[in-house]
Amino acid sequence: MIANHPVRLRAAAMLAALSLLLTGCFISPGKFTSELQLMDQDRFAFTYEGEIFFLGLSRLAQLGAATETFEANCWDDETGEDRECTAAEVAQQRADWDAGAEERAARSKQEAEQLSMIMGGIDPSNPEASAELARLLLRQKGWDRVEVKGDGVFDVSFSVSGELSHDFMFPVIEGFPVTSPFVQLILRDGDVVRVNAPGFAAQSEDNPATGMMGGIGALAGLAAMDGGSDTGSGANPMPNLPVVEGTFTIVTNGSILANNTDEGPMATAGGQALSWEISPRTRTAPMALIDVSR
Template sequence: MTMFSPIRLRAAALLAGFALALSGCFMSPGKFTSELALTGPDSFTFSYEGEIFFLGLSKLAQMGAASEETFTPEACFNDETYEERECTKDELDSQRAEWDAGAAERAEKAKKDAQAMKAMMGGIDPADPKASEELVRLLERQKGWNRVVHKGDGVFEVSFATQSTLGHDFMFPLIEGFPPLNPFVQMILRDSGQARINAPGFAAQNGDNPMAGMMGGMGSLAGLAAMGAADGAGEGNAEAPAIPGVPMMEGTFTIRTAPGMRILANNTDEGPSATTNGGEELRWTISPRTTQAPTALIVTGG
């Protein structure tokens, strides 16, 4: 009989996750340093220095698309011992016939996926060899993106900084034409001068992402990379990600408050510490093992 080996099942699960990620045009942090400072009752600054990975512009996405067009026989196993064996000609012919029968459906799906991806990337076609250059131009014309460099394979080195008032909510990254599906950091203002700050993009596994349930709790590309690293660790390779092309998330996220502000809640390990200007600081160290998204509730007085 034909069966999936555990390794093939794991690979299939990862590919399914990639397909979901592609449908959401996912972005993920790589190595980074980020800070949100509440500088006054009506002002704040935010910065992000480091890597951002765009799955749609990586070789991994191209490999996923190519795999849909290549016939690969499934493994065959002994009905009694369940040990893998060589497939018979009839079994291979049957698999091939089933594959050929789905050609038209796969072609139509690929066409729709390509159109959807282009629409979700602000009109940028990921299949265009100059897509990365176009994304760089798109980001550089937006306020706050002071430096954007494509390092290759969908990884961009960026320097972002902005300052504004606490008269509106805030989210990063916010890219023209892109749907705000997976923010790294968001600040939601409440009545009575309170600010709720969440960083769902700085956790490998969390329930804040709407795709998390469909991905078995892996709500981000970082989650997929972490799952791959865990698989690699089990095979004596603890340092290298098992999923090539997906950078490991590693960095720090800091929230600073001005004097007089009160931190009502947070999920840091050690709680707030005093700063030299009389305010307080919250700091999270982010890694592929981070399972809780940083969060804090602060009374700004605004």
């Protein structure tokens, strides 16, 4: 049994966060409501209301600073419990720490450059980074509201409608690398549309977004072990992470050829509706195949 020492936990969280960021898995839903309308004559409308979490702008991605201050750490090899270091152990750890100063500085610089590149040139360490991202999103069509809630979380309202003449993906952000989308529409011949929502599944074994929501879930576990943002130990406590919770609905007057809802289609005034309740326990990404040719 390894003791949950805050320094070791923060170091593990930092490594895990950077791994997610560098694989492009750095955006996830929080609490949300989303609806997609697919109608004949290629008409469509999509809305997303609620939270979006940017890992690169959270304190979790900045926790490397917590390991940049020397602190001697000793524990019992058999029990894993923390114990007081001897003077010799403190001296040895201090010497090792001082010897690694140049390497740590180079690593921190590289990590900062990587984070900035992933965030579309926005420097996450800049106090104005969240406001800068909000301005960037509001400049793009469809983003009607972008409010900074803090610690990487934004409350947004996104809506777009028109003719579905090409594939569609949400979210797409100027200057950001293409990541696993929350929702993806793929057009097939014959006015058939495949709807995938990989960003709305946390634990699917076959889902490429597993690294995003599942990985962030693992980081949330580390945060819980350290007590969360309110009770975490040390000067840089672990932050709380947003809970993935929401509803995704598809409304259509077309023919539903396939879907993986629990209840199946429900009749509506304008046709049929499919609905998925999303939570951290959701294992299968929402999927539907719809013919809108009529």
